[in-house]
Amino acid sequence: MRKRYFRMKDPKCRPEEIEWIEMTGREFYCFVHSPEGQNRHFIDMCVSSGYGKFRLAHFLNDHGIRNRKGETWHDATIGAILHNPLYKGILRSGETYSEPFEELQIIKPEFFDMAQALMNERTNEQKEYRTMPLNTTGQSLLSGNVFCGHCGGRLTLTTNGKVYRQADGTCLKKKRIRYVCYNKTRHRVECDGQTGYTMHILDDIIADILHQVFDKMKSATSDMIIGSACQKQMTLLHGDLKRARAENTKANAEYESLKAEVLKAVQGKSALPVDVLNELLDEIRQRVLDTSHKVSELTSELESRNAKTAEMKAEFERIATWSEIFDGSDIATQKMICGYIIKKVTVRRNYQLSVEFNINVEQFLNGIDSMVQSNSCELAVAK
Numbered sequence: 394m395r396k397r398y399f400r401m402k403d404p405k406c407r408p409e410e411i412e413w414i415e416m417t418g419r420e421f422y423c424f425v426h427s428p429e430g431q432n433r434h435f436i437d438m439c440v441s442s443g444y445g446k447f448r449l450a451h452f453l454n455d456h457g458i459r460n461r462k463g464e465t466w467h468d469a470t471i472g473a474i475l476h477n478p479l480y481k482g483i484l485r486s487g488e489t490y491s492e493p494f495e496e497l498q499i500i501k502p503e504f505f506d507m508a509q510a511l512m513n514e515r516t517n518e519q520k521e522y523r524t525m526p527l528n529t530t531g532q533s534l535l536s537g538n539v540f541c542g543h544c545g546g547r548l549t550l551t552t553n554g555k556v557y558r559q560a561d562g563t564c565l566k567k568k569r570i571r572y573v574c575y576n577k578t579r580h581r582v583e584c585d586g587q588t589g590y591t592m593h594i595l596d597d598i599i600a601d602i603l604h605q606v607f608d609k610m611k612s613a614t615s616d617m618i619i620g621s622a623c624q625k626q627m628t629l630l631h632g633d634l635k636r637a638r639a640e641n642t643k644a645n646a647e648y649e650s651l652k653a654e655v656l657k658a659v660q661g662k663s664a665l666p667v668d669v670l671n672e673l674l675d676e677i678r679q680r681v682l683d684t685s686h687k688v689s690e691l692t693s694e695l696e697s698r699n700a701k702t703a704e705m706k707a708e709f710e711r712i713a714t715w716s717e718i719f720d721g722s723d724i725a726t727q728k729m730i731c732g733y734i735i736k737k738v739t740v741r742r743n744y745q746l747s748v749e750f751n752i753n754v755e756q757f758l759n760g761i762d763s764m765v766q767s768n769s770c771e772l773a774v775a776k
């Protein structure tokens with residue numbers, strides 16, 4: 394792997410110095426000094442701050458960062474970079490893809506897959522099902538994932554200026570951003586709800602909910618979450634596998650000794666008739682097959698459970714990291730984090746909310762709750 398460093402001379406882009414990693418003719422860029430002080434690849438910007446190819450191209454061009462030919466960035470180039478599976482160590486030649494090479498991996502494969510899923514969700518075909526923010530440039534925490542609890546329509550953002558008359562008679566113009574029910578404002582569907590909800594009030598409530606989620610997750614460890622229900626099942630599975638292996642070994646041994654017996658019978662040295670022995674042999678052969686089938690079945694189930702556990706741990710750790718950066722992050726990043734954690738917010742009159750979490754977060758929160766419950770049970774018993 395060849396590495397080349399590409400430092401910007403333009404003082405305007407000091408914090409955005411970028412490193413240029415060149416691999417097999419493809420380009421991957423990363424920001425050496427990101428606001429968090431870490432290396433961030435283009436793909437990080439896509440996942441954590443919701444930058445799409447257009448915004449990333451704008452960002453680079455606005456900051457005077459040029460591609461290696463010294464030209465401005467084109468969104469198609471960025472798009473190709475963001476979709477290149479070499480990020481996770483897979484070489485591509487036309488329609489053919491290689492197996493992943495671990496030593497070529499630039500980022501964790503699951504991170505790449507997440508970026509692809511995100512970009513896919515943002516494309517128009519997915520419009521109907523979209524719950525991730527399409528455009529993160531606004532100042533709001535929610536977008537695309539907030540709905541009216543009265544008619545079920547989407548809430549969209551509107552800005553208007555409102556004039557306030559002050560005590561001394563002068564007028565003060567204030568900008569007001571609100572989430573409004575699209576159906577109600579467009580008279581598309583009958584809606585008996587409130588037309589709009591002040592952005593900062595709703596956002597503050599949501600930020601509060603996110604903090605509650607973070608607090609819960611901080612008090613737990615990934616082992617605790619996976620521990621409770623999964624570990625019990627894993628222990629059972631290990632036991633089953635051990636038994637199946639023992640049965641298989643036993644069947645194999647019996648099969649071998651019976652074969653020896655059959656040989657003796659053929660030679661006229663056995664007390665047992667050959668046809669009886671053959672029948673027994675068939676029976677045991679079937680047992681050998683059955684038990685080895687059972688062993689391979691249990692082994693693959695154990696493997697898939699192990700993989701799932703590793704995936705959950707990684708997911709848990711990712712969310713734990715977000716809880717640390719959330720408060721210090723810009724609104725774009727906060728919005729993405731919010732989008733990962735919250736699937737859908739439904740608002741009713743007077744800011745009555747119902748929040749649907751994304752499946753993984755839901756799983757973790759349930760895991761923590763059941764853990765807390767079982768702990769309190771133990772305490773009660775101990776008294």
Ligand SMILES: [Zn+2]
Nearest residue numbers: 541544574584
């Ligand atoms: Zn409505």
